[in-house]
Amino acid sequence: MTEQQALAHIGVVGLAVMGSNLARNFASRGHTVAVYNRSYEKTALLVEEHGNEGSFLPAKSIEEFVASLERPRRAIIMVQAGAATDAVINQLADAMEPGDIIIDGGNALYTDTMRREREISAKGLHFVGAGISGGEEGALNGPSIMPGGPKESYESLGPLLESIAAVVDGVPCCTHIGADGAGHFVKMVHNGIEYADMQVIGEAYHLLRYAARMTPAEISDVFKEWNTGDLDSYLVEITAEVLAQVDAETGQPLIDVIVDSAGQKGTGRWTVKAALDLGIATTGIGEAVFARALSGARTQRTAAVGNLPAGTLTTLEALGVDRADFIEDVRRALYASKLVAYAQGFDEIKAGGVENNWELRPGDLATIWRGGCIIRAKFLNRIKEAYETDPELQSLLLDPYFKGEVANLVDSWRRVVVLSTQLGLPIPVFASSLSYYDSLRSERLPAALIQGQRDFFGAHTYERTDKPGHFHTLWSGDRTEVQTS
Numbered sequence: 001m002t003e004q005q006a007l008a009h010i011g012v013v014g015l016a017v018m019g020s021n022l023a024r025n026f027a028s029r030g031h032t033v034a035v036y037n038r039s040y041e042k043t044a045l046l047v048e049e050h051g052n053e054g055s056f057l058p059a060k061s062i063e064e065f066v067a068s069l070e071r072p073r074r075a076i077i078m079v080q081a082g083a084a085t086d087a088v089i090n091q092l093a094d095a096m097e098p099g100d101i102i103i104d105g106g107n108a109l110y111t112d113t114m115r116r117e118r119e120i121s122a123k124g125l126h127f128v129g130a131g132i133s134g135g136e137e138g139a140l141n142g143p144s145i146m147p148g149g150p151k152e153s154y155e156s157l158g159p160l161l162e163s164i165a166a167v168v169d170g171v172p173c174c175t176h177i178g179a180d181g182a183g184h185f186v187k188m189v190h191n192g193i194e195y196a197d198m199q200v201i202g203e204a205y206h207l208l209r210y211a212a213r214m215t216p217a218e219i220s221d222v223f224k225e226w227n228t229g230d231l232d233s234y235l236v237e238i239t240a241e242v243l244a245q246v247d248a249e250t251g252q253p254l255i256d257v258i259v260d261s262a263g264q265k266g267t268g269r270w271t272v273k274a275a276l277d278l279g280i281a282t283t284g285i286g287e288a289v290f291a292r293a294l295s296g297a298r299t300q301r302t303a304a305v306g307n308l309p310a311g312t313l314t315t316l317e318a319l320g321v322d323r324a325d326f327i328e329d330v331r332r333a334l335y336a337s338k339l340v341a342y343a344q345g346f347d348e349i350k351a352g353g354v355e356n357n358w359e360l361r362p363g364d365l366a367t368i369w370r371g372g373c374i375i376r377a378k379f380l381n382r383i384k385e386a387y388e389t390d391p392e393l394q395s396l397l398l399d400p401y402f403k404g405e406v407a408n409l410v411d412s413w414r415r416v417v418v419l420s421t422q423l424g425l426p427i428p429v430f431a432s433s434l435s436y437y438d439s440l441r442s443e444r445l446p447a448a449l450i451q452g453q454r455d456f457f458g459a460h461t462y463e464r465t466d467k468p469g470h471f472h473t474l475w476s477g478d479r480t481e482v483q484t485s
């Protein structure tokens, strides 16, 4: 770089799919972007193929990259999560000066982000963990961005990030989420919700295919139709596309030649682990993660297929179920189960906020998830309104609008769970979400018995419904009750 050259507004380190698209997005919005990748080939390729889209400052070393940034320097890291991210953070921190901002835009575990924030802030630098959703297309054209870190750094960084984010109703899909790991925590739960959303769509497909015996092309049309109503969302839209695709080699529907074993990179699992630690029942996300794990247990599945008794199964025809009615019931069960997954995800977000002293605002999250990200959906507008009307909402399911929706869905939901069971078709999220819903609205839960058992074998004590305090029954003595506190 020569002295005369303008400095870059922002820099991107790591120019694989996400980083190169993000750099192009910044450049296309008129920002000068410094770009650096460990191996120079990716940097050279980006400038060669897309150099005409805007102003790029390619660098061959971290030092050259840092020197090409205006102050306070702002560098976004888009490298593999884990050790690679730590390595790049340390290189940048060594070359930067107090007040500069290091942003990790990868999918880091939020507790790693909290640790990194402590380490980097001790050096006088700012560290921002920013969740970025939308895959490669979003990175290029407008992702949903969830930046954490210190509020002061958002003053300098926010306008830059907002300029490349997706925009819905004039509002950018980017806002400061909260201190240290808040952005990555929220991105993690977003991904967990994405797991559940994909699984409920999968369960609906499975029922239309194997209960209603529809072809993938027919089901594609059903999803297209559903995408015009309450279920209007990116995931429903792409489902219709995938189901319509025909394999060029075999002439079969592509869905039939894809191995039914789903991969995962870990954010769903992290969401469930964090929920377990926080004591939040994210059953929909949990079942979705387990469903992917079971789909991947191919040796075990091969041993079990055709080899486990199914009991007496029936068919929709034998039960006299009308196909059109069944399709509508499945749509309603999908909508209700999806609502439960979002309600649970927001519960986890609220609990994570309390645990980590982040002032997380569910309404703001629903707002920035309306565009750019994988779970973008029309009904996020309703979630936004629900939390704006009552930020203290005990559950999304208790919002008057959603309560009214579930009132219209619940009978169909119950029918679908019963029918699927009678047909022997797996619906882990549909069924567990209905159980969660029934648990939530039950006046009495079997937990009273569990407390009795715990007191019997471990003297763990119980509380009484009619007076305060903790009590223990002398089970191995005369079975009288003593008050312990």
Ligand code: NBP
Binding pocket: 014, 015, 016, 017, 018, 019, 037, 038, 039, 042, 078, 079, 080, 081, 083, 084, 085, 087, 088, 105, 106, 107, 108, 132, 133, 134, 135, 136
């Ligand atoms: P990858 O996750 O595949 O990482 C490849 C990049 O990391 C390359 O630039 C590579 O440099 C660099 N890198 C590695 Br690997 N080790 C390094 C090291 N020790 N030092 C410096 N650089 C190193 O890239 P991606 O798919 O573009 O994703 C980037 C981040 O964004 C990840 O954290 C990912 O989880 C997250 N993310 C991805 C998506 C998506 O849809 N792909 C969506 C949202 C978030 P090299 O070229 O020299 O090998």
